[in-house]
Amino acid sequence: MSPVEPAGTTAPHGTVERLTGLVAALRDHGFGIGTGETVDAGHALEAVGFTDRERVREALAATLLHGERQRPVFDRVFDLYFPLGGGNDADSGRPALDGTAADLAELRERLAAALAADDGAALAQLAAEAVGGFGGYGSGPDTDGWSSYQTLSRLRPETLLARVREARRSEEPEFADRLLDEEIRRRIEAFRERVRTEARRRVAERQGRDRVARRAVAGTADGVDFLLAGRAQLDELRRTVRPLARKLATRLAARRRRAARGEIDLRRTLRRSLSTGGVPVRPVLRRRRPGRPELVLLCDVSGSVAGFAQFTMLLVQALHDQFSRVRVFAFVNRVDEVTGLIARGAEDPAGLGDRILAEAELTGWHGQSDYGTALGEFADRYAEAVGPRTVLFVLGDARTNRADPNLAALKRVADRARRVHWLNPEQPSLWGTGDSEAPAYAEIVDMRPCRNARQLGALIGRLLPV
Numbered sequence: 001m002s003p004v005e006p007a008g009t010t011a012p013h014g015t016v017e018r019l020t021g022l023v024a025a026l027r028d029h030g031f032g033i034g035t036g037e038t039v040d041a042g043h044a045l046e047a048v049g050f051t052d053r054e055r056v057r058e059a060l061a062a063t064l065l066h067g068e069r070q071r072p073v074f075d076r077v078f079d080l081y082f083p084l085g086g087g088n089d090a091d092s093g094r095p096a097l098d099g100t101a102a103d104l105a106e107l108r109e110r111l112a113a114a115l116a117a118d119d120g121a122a123l124a125q126l127a128a129e130a131v132g133g134f135g136g137y138g139s140g141p142d143t144d145g146w147s148s149y150q151t152l153s154r155l156r157p158e159t160l161l162a163r164v165r166e167a168r169r170s171e172e173p174e175f176a177d178r179l180l181d182e183e184i185r186r187r188i189e190a191f192r193e194r195v196r197t198e199a200r201r202r203v204a205e206r207q208g209r210d211r212v213a214r215r216a217v218a219g220t221a222d223g224v225d226f227l228l229a230g231r232a233q234l235d236e237l238r239r240t241v242r243p244l245a246r247k248l249a250t251r252l253a254a255r256r257r258r259a260a261r262g263e264i265d266l267r268r269t270l271r272r273s274l275s276t277g278g279v280p281v282r283p284v285l286r287r288r289r290p291g292r293p294e295l296v297l298l299c300d301v302s303g304s305v306a307g308f309a310q311f312t313m314l315l316v317q318a319l320h321d322q323f324s325r326v327r328v329f330a331f332v333n334r335v336d337e338v339t340g341l342i343a344r345g346a347e348d349p350a351g352l353g354d355r356i357l358a359e360a361e362l363t364g365w366h367g368q369s370d371y372g373t374a375l376g377e378f379a380d381r382y383a384e385a386v387g388p389r390t391v392l393f394v395l396g397d398a399r400t401n402r403a404d405p406n407l408a409a410l411k412r413v414a415d416r417a418r419r420v421h422w423l424n425p426e427q428p429s430l431w432g433t434g435d436s437e438a439p440a441y442a443e444i445v446d447m448r449p450c451r452n453a454r455q456l457g458a459l460i461g462r463l464l465p466v
Contacts, residue, residue, distance in 0.1 A: 015045070015050075016042075018081045018082060019038070019041060019042060019045070019060075019081075020038070021081055021209060021210060021213075022060070022077060022078065022081040022082075023038050023041070023064065024210070025077045025080075025081070025209075025210065025213035026064065026073070026074065026077060028213070029073050029077070029223060030222065030223050030454050031064070031065075031066070031070060031073075031074075032066065033064055037063055037064055038064075040063040041059070041060050041063040041064055044059035044060065044062065044063045045059060045060070047059070053082065053084065056082060057075070057078055057082070060074075060078065061074055061078075069221070069236075069240075076197065076200070077213050079197045079200070079201065080200060080201060080204050080209045080212060080213050081209055081213075083201045083204075084124060084201075099133050099134055103133060104134065104154065104155070107126065107129065107130060107133070107155065108155065108160065110122070110126060111123075111126050111130075111155070111157060111160060111191070112160045112163045112164055112167070113167070114126055115157075115160060115164045115184065115187050115188065115191065116164045116167035116168050118187060123187075123190075123191050123194060124194055126191075127191065127194035127195045127197070127198045128198050130151050130155050130195060130198075131146055131148065131151050131195060131198045131199050131202060132202075134150065134151050134154045134155060135147050135148065135150050135151035135195075135199055135202075137150060145203060145206070146198075146199045146202040146203050147199060148192075148195050148196040148198075148199035148200075151195050151199065152192055152195055155195075157188050157191055157192060158185075158188055160188070161181065161184055161185065161188070164184050164187075165180055165181065165184060168180055168183075168184070200212055221233055221236035221237050221240060221453070222237070222240060222244075222452060222453040222454045222457075223452050223453075223454050224237070224452055224453075225425075225451050225452055226305070226307055226308035226311070226425045226450075226451060226452060226453075227304050227305070227308070227397075227425050227426065227451070229307055234307045234310075234311070235350060237307075237311050237453055238311065238314065238349040238350065240453065241311070241314045241315050241318055241349070242318060244315060244318075244453070244457050245315055245318030245319050247457070248315075248319060248457060248460060248461050249319060249321070249322055251461045252319075252322050252461070252464060253322075263285065263286050264283050264284070264285060264286070265284045265285060265286045268284040269283045269284045272284055292322065292323050292324040293323060293324065293389055293390070293391050293418065293464070294323060294324055294325045294326075294327075294387070294389050294390045294391070295316065295323045295325070295326045295327075295390070295391055295393070295464070296326075296327050296328075296329070296385055296386060296390055296391070296392045296393070296417075297312065297313060297316055297326075297327075297328045297329065297392075297393050297395065298329045298331070298335075298374075298378060298392065298393070298394045298395070299312065299313060299328065299329065299330050299331070299394075299395040299396070300330075300331060300332070300369055300371070300374075300395060300396030300397070301330045301331070301332065301353065301356055301357070301362065302332045302367075302368070302369040303369065305395070305396055305397050305425055306353050307353075308395060308425045308450075309330070309395045309396070310349075310352050310353050310356075311453065311456070312393075312395055312423070312456060313328055313338075313342050313352070314342070314349050314352065315456070315457075315460070316328065316342075317342045317343060319460075322464075324389075326339070327339050327385050328342050329378060329382065329385075330356055330360055330362055331362055331369075331374035331377075331378070332362040332363045332367065332368070332369050332370075332374075333362070333363055333367075333368065333369060333370035333373050333374060334361055334362050334363060334373070334374065334377060335362075335374050335377045335378045335381065335382065336360040336361045336362055337360075337382070338356050338360050341355055341356055341359060341360065368401045369396070369399065369400070369401060370400065370401065370403045371396065371398060371399075371400045371403070371405060371406070371437070372400060372403050372404040372405050372406030372409070373403070373406070375406050375409040375410050375413070376406050376409040378409070378413065379409040379410075379412045379413050383412075383413075383416065386413055386416045386417045387416060387417070387418075388416075388417075388418055389418055390416075390417045390418055391417065391418055391419050391420075391421070391463075391464065392413065392414075392417045392419070392420045392421070393420075393421050393422075393423060394420065394421070394422040394423070394445070395422075395423050395425075396422075396424070396425075397424055397425060397426045397436070397438075398422070398424060398426075398431070398436055398437050398438040398441050398447075399434070399435045399436050399437075400435055400436075400437050401435055402435050405437040405440055405441065407440060407441070407444060410441060410444050410445065411444050414444055414445050419446070419463075420445040420446065421445070421446050421447075421448065421459075421463050422441060422442070422445050422446065422447040422448070423447075423448055423449075423450040423456070423459065424438055424447055424448070424449055424450065425449075425450055425451055426438070426449070426451075427449060427451060428449050431447075448463075
């Protein structure tokens with residue numbers, strides 16, 4: 001791609017490097033951006049020019065993004081590669097803040113006025129001054145780094161709500177208090193995000209944009225580690241179940257159409273080739289028998305792995321039309337079938353976990369997970385659920401709390417099933433540490449790391465038979 005320098009404007013230095021760096025960082029966060037889209041982004045920059053930074057932002061978003069959920073991550077990465085110019089103390093004409101109490105009080109006064117006026121330029125300048133004056137830490141010649149948390153904890157913009165409310169009420173008394181408070185909170189949160197952006201920009205100048213884009217920018221919900229996801233992130237993940245299921249269903253249907261053609265029947269192909277001098281011009285294919293596999297889930301729903309199990313249950317339920325039969329079993333230290341609860345859980349996915357724990361018999365005399373007891377009970381009570389057409393997915397971290405792992409029970413189940421895949425939400429470096437029996441189970445069944453929804457979708461799309 002040639003440098004993009006539209007007539008009448010001046011392209012920022014290293015525009016091509018900035019664009020390709022932006023694309024690479026977005027790919028690291030799981031964005032599917034191809035070469036053609038990157039070229040389109042270059043043409044978009046050529047069309048809009050560089051005089052208006054927000055037009056540049058919108059042009060790149062329109063050409064690179066595939067959905068609105070990607071926008072928050074895109075905005076944070078964009079701010080690193082195309083930072084706002086003039087955001088330093090020298091440009092403001094004010095002396096740099098030295099972090100004193102007087103400076104802090106004066107900055108808060110100016111911040112309250114800017115929030116009341118909703119002055120975007122002033123708020124951007126105040127964010128830069130706040131990070132420069134109160135966000136530095138370390139013992140280097142200037143500073144060892146910049147912290148948005150430290151800046152916001154000292155500035156405390158959320159405490160300015162009452163002051164801004166009074167200023168706004170005097171200008172527009174017809175505003176209802178509730179609507180006014182919501183608008184002020186929105187402005188304060190936007191300012192907090194400006195501070196975070198400014199801190200990342202300063203860190204990027206020292207450590208490099210690529211490194212900060214990978215490590216300091218939170219990714220989309222489908223890239224969040226299941227074991228680290230909070231309630232809000234799990235709620236966001238549940239909203240992605242249906243779109244992900246539709247994508248996987250389309251992929252499975254395409255694989256099924258290709259597989260329906262069957263493999264080459266060598267004997268019949270050679271016989272037919274006799275009429276063409278031994279050249280197999282028209283291969284003969286074995287026709288596959290129609291039929292969809294059966295799917296069984298065996299899920300640990302205890303502790304931190306519960307969110308991983310619940311998301312997978314909802315995803316499989318959304319895919320149930322792709323299989324001849326789907327059955328779901330949950331356990332802590334006892335096993336119970338929860339297929340019916342999952343079907344009803346599609347209407348209230350956020351309450352699925354509580355409903356399973358309340359209505360299913362999953363615990364005995366203690367509440368800790370016990371894989372050995374659960375596997376033994378599954379092999380004894382639900383052996384009929386697993387047969388030659390069954391693909392079994394076991395979901396859990398394989399941490400037995402020092403109890404017997406009962407490898408023999410897992411072997412009995414694996415011998416009955418067509419295939420067994422164990423999806424472990426822990427990173428492989430932790431397998432075998434502490435009370436983890438993952439290496440022992442991995443000798444019997446196929447165990448794969450599955451740490452986020454993106455990996456889960458890829459694994460299910462690849463491992464499920466057709």
